Amino acid sequence: MYHNLWESCGVVTHSNSTSYHCSLTMAEVAKTMTTKPLSVVAKLCYAFGGVGNEIIFIVFGAYTSIFLVDVAQLPPLFATSIIFGSRVVDVLCNVFMGPLIDRTNTRWGKIKPWIVTSALVMTVTNALIWYVPDVGTGGKLAWYIILYIVMKLAWSGFVISYRTFVMFLSDDSSERDSAIQYRAIFTIGGTVVGMVMHGQILASFRRSEHDSCDNMTYSGNNSTNSSVDGVSLEMTRIGYMVSSAAVCGLLLLSLSAIVFGTTERKDISATSGGKRGQNMFKTAKSVLTFRPNVYFLLAYFFIQVPISIGHGAIALYAQYSLDLEDQIENILLAFMVASVLAMPVIGWVVSKLGRKTSYICFMLAAIPMYIGFQFVPKGSLAVFAVAIGIGITVLAQAFVPWLMITDITEDCCLQTGERLDTPFVAIFLSCNSLAITVGLIMATIVLEIGGYKLGSCVQPDTVGSALRILASTFTSVLTFIGVVFAWRYPITDARQKEIAKATNKRKSNSLQPDETQRNGSAPI
Known part of the structure; x- marks a missing residue:
């Protein structure tokens, strides 16, 4: 009550x-x-409101590297600089944009203006970012750097405001939890729809009958004969533009659901805001030096980098290591569907083994899957089995850490008396962005190391070998290091139960003096 x-x-x-x-x-x-309970319609509109953003994110991550080097015809190091520049902006945004959003106060509310503005900017940017301008290599480099930075700024503004918006839909924690469950279902469904839609559109524009690369082998002395055919390349570029238009339409549709189907509770949002004179850097230092959070962030970073490598390089791996270009969309789809089907299994394991133990077990299970990338024969469909295994562990990485960060914030509150939920989440998102940045950059750097030939659709065998080593050896080693840090994570399952018990007791005890002070008698 x-x-x-x-x-x-x-x-x-x-x-x-x-x-x-x-x-x-x-x-x-x-x-x-x-207050009346939050309606099912409002929950559905809130959940659907994030679908467009999720589709952009999943397509962006899976196809950025291969688009920049194969379609936009940029050297791998140029692609690396584009990815690095945009991701650095993303890392910094997660730290500073949260307090900025928290201090916003307009006649339209605190959160909705950020959601609408960010979504509109993302729509325009996404329509331009898959277009290849005829401005030369230097011009294309500047074009994509600017667009990618703007995209990451808009994306950060949307994600932070959208995930915070649930707090201002209702003051009932059970209603908020229900809305978050709706959001999780729509998020997973949206990622699958996005991969299927984008992949099938690209496949429909693939014109292999006009592709001069068919039945050709690489020759170090005659690379001009293996250049990408103009008709095939143009068809691929059109496919990306058509897919971009479809994604933009879904983004605007999902934005309409939030704007017209949900109501921001201003009586709740008015009570939220940053403290005046609060030292942001001192708060960040407290969060970064809190012992459980140190081990958590290190574990998450070293485990997330391999996942980001797989996300950014799996299309390149399928094309240049396995010679399965026509199966790229299906491999990515199998990866996503495995994640969807694994949800109840992961939930059951967490309920039985606890958060820390289940997290370690799933990440250990990922190591032999990564090693499997090294031994998949060229042209073999066995890669689907590896992709499915990796897909299951990826969902665990996306689900369990959010439970662990809740324990960390509560433990910090019990030990220091400070509630630092927003800084903990902001720095966690920055760690996630940094890990994704490192993973995507490694995927493009490996192309350069392997001797990638710009404009050639048939690459040296060293490119495929380099991608195999990256997808297997590097990912396995980094994941193992992450598991070691996770093992050192001090909030065990027993400690987690102690934290929950102490938190409930603290809230129960703190209510009594407040009621006595206001009513002059003990609460009933």
Whole structure:
């Protein structure tokens, strides 16, 4: 009964005692406590609102490397600089954009203006980012650097505001949890739809009958005969543009669902905001030096980098290591479908083994899958089995860490008396962006090391060999290092239960003096 009231009240801790204050009047409290439940329609609209963004993210990650080097015809090192520049912006945005959003206050609300503006910018940028301008190599480099940076700025603004928006839909924690479950279902469905749609559109524009690369082998002394055919390349570029238009349409449709199907509770959002004079850098230092978070971030980083390598290089690996260009879309689809089907299995394992133990087990299981990339024969469809195995572990990496970060924030609050949820989440997202950056950059650097020939659709065998080593050896070693840090993570399953118990006890005890102070008697 008092849970929602407690969220709107403040706590002031002194050296010998703790005092409580509440900014709500009794009328506001009554209004809050009689709020109608969040409707199913509102939950569906909120969940569908993130589908367009998820499709952009999954297509962006899977096809960026192969688009820049094969379709835009940029040297691998140029592609690396584009990816690196945009991702650095993303890492910094996650730290500084959160407080900026938190301090926003307009007549249209706190969150919705950010969602609408970011989504519109993403729509325009996504329509341009898959277009290849005829401005020379230097011009294309500048074109994509600018667009990728703008895209990451808009994407960061949307993701932070969209994931925060659920807090302002309802003051009932169970209603918010239900909305998050809807969001998870739509997120997974959206990623599958995105991969299928993008892959099938590209496949429909593939004109192998006009492709001069068919039945050709690489010759170090005569690379001009293996250049990409103009008709085939133009058809591929058209395919990317058509897919871009379809994704933009879905993004605008999902944005409409949020704008017209949900209502931002201004009585809730008005109570949220950053503290005046708060030292952002001091807070970041506290978060980064908190022992459980140190091991957690290190474990997550070393495990996320291999996943990002696979995400960014699997299309290149299928094309140049296995000679399965016509199966790229199907391999990526198998990868995503495996993640969807694994959801109930991962949930069951976590409920039985606990968060830390299940996380370690799933990541250990990923290592032999990575090693399998080294031994898949050229032209063999056995790669589907490896992709499915990796897909299952990827979902565990996307699900379990969000449970662990909740334990970390609660443990920090118990030990220091400070609630630093937003800084913990912001720095976690920055770590995620940094890991993705490293993974994508490694995928493009390996092309340069392997001797990638720009404009040649038949590459030296060294390119395929380099991709095999990256996808197997590098990923296995990095994942093992991440598991070691996860093993050192101090919040065990037993400690997690202690944290939950202490947190519930603290909330229960803290309500009593507040009720006594306001009503003059002990609460019923």
